[in-house]
Amino acid sequence: MTDSTTDSQQNVVRDITSRMANQPGALLPILHGIQDELGYVPPDAVPTIADALNLSRADVHGVISFYHYFRTTPPGKHTVYLCRAESCQSMGGVALEAHVKQRLGIDYHETTSDGVVSLEPMYCLGNCACSPALMVDKEVLGRVTAEGFDTLLKTLKEGA
């Protein structure tokens, strides 16, 4: 993200925060709102949120950093969440994991240099009966093969 978008980002943060601040336990819904809109929670959103909820910046930062799902850097155009749990392991998940990392040329929590794909580990997508599984953005895929992943990657790259 460039500096020129920061103002509009701050407006998004302020809008969402003020709209949601009055509900009980508002912090997680606010963080979800921001991440849904911007793709991540920019570090400079922290003071705005802290102010609105009468929390310290450390409190807000502490919550953001506790949860795996919240990210503080912009994601790639698409995020691939790869399931690492036992059922997927029993159906070749470890080999698939190696293949995915090799094809993307990145490790977990990284984004491909062309900015198309971010890779995140997940511990179970509830798709254990169709292992191995992964999720692309909000779409779950089951019984994923190495070839299946390559086809998916091609689609993602072409759409980028």
Added chain:
Amino acid sequence: MATVYVPRDSSAVSLGAERVAEAIRREAAQRGVELKLVRNGSRGLYWAEPMVEVSTVAGRVAYGPVQPQDVPGLFDAGFLEGKSHALSLGATEEILYLKNQERLTNARVGITDPVSLEDYLSHDGYRGLKNALAMQPADIVKEVTDSGLRGRGGAAFPTGIKWNTVLNAPSDQKYIVCNADEGDSGTFSDRMIMEGDPFVLIEGMTIAGLAVGATQGYIYLRVEYPNALTILNEAIAAAYRAGYLGQSLCGSGKSFDLEVRVGAGAYVCGEETALLESLEGKRGLVRFKPPLPAIVGLFGKPTIVNNVISLASVPIILDKGGTHYRDFGMGRSRGTLPIQLAGNIKRPGLIEKAFGVTLREILYDYGGGSASGRPIRAVQVGGPLGAFLPESQFDTPLDYEAFAALWAVLGHGGIVAFDDTVDMARMARYAMEFCAAESCGKCTPCRIGSTRGVEVMDRIIANREHDKNLLLLRDLCDTMLGGSLCALGGMTPYPVLSALNHFPEDFGAAKPEAA
């Protein structure tokens, strides 16, 4: 006009159900055939998904697994009249995998349109609530107590006793919290209920509210289930519109409000006190107990925290009576358990059975053995904190006490099968790694122990100072078992030690009899 069913369940969609539904729409339009397409939940026969059903005069018939390219052929074969095709599975209710189940909690899953209140009502929905509205709170609690229902999230605490504590805790405000943070790997029955029959959960929570005098409910849903979120919100909106939620339930003057809150990928938030912290907008740190959440729960108020399946089992108990439910099962495990069969298995899926069915029956009679065709070497029951069981224990009945006697747990009813290519030392290492990634960090045995556990396992796998490290592993597990604040650190030794005890050869250790 024919009615065709194509599931909108996540797993069915993950195998192409969306494209199949689209292909059926397109093919019907091209052929000028009128049909009604219903997006139902999944019957749980995942080996046959995407499974397409058609209503015929003789009942529903099934075809599967269907891919988009099969659709023209299905039309040619006359599937709209239930005629035969290479993918025919026959009458749905006669498929043995389904026929031999005892579906109480999942009675409607896969049958109805999950967001159609009309469907829900015409399939015995909201009969439990109707009864509850005419009862005194204490009598509702008694019915649940009499049913013998125990928490299906894994801890198996008697639900009625928990409810009774909240009922008797005086407060101006109480809460019903549904734990829908189904983080245990190998489990998906909560997701299936939420995607396949969300009204049964909404009804169960409403009844819980009436039973203890709570007017606000929250469903804490994991972020990994976006499809369940959409479906739950559609169903909640429909329930509000029809007066089944809100200020005056069915005109009774009693109120209950319900909202879904989304987690953020922390496994530990499936622990009830960490979940409450998270709902309050904090880090998901486990709380000390006592006080119990039933006394000091959400925002400091008395709170029922129950798993999805526990709450979704309440409507049928209030409809047919606690005794009806209790008549299923064995020993102190009453009613039914939605068993989730996954991993390296030929026919994975959801099998709701009365307690007492054996692992072997589930793995072979239902599951058909391993998917790879190799021998099943181990199964992990009860999620990532559950023990691994070897073949010699496959005749164990699914019963809380029978599992406890083997130093194993039923947990949330997930079974993950592994064939003989599994390396159990790697699985033990993974259990420690998982605990290290997910520990909330509050207590030392879990926070530090899991990291040390990974290191010890690495040394064992590398065969460095082997005996000394095995001893250290057992000692570490003992500390985690006895010293952790919650089940995350406290039960990680279950998969680790069961792997070591039953499969010592994978750890390069001597067989137990030689030790």
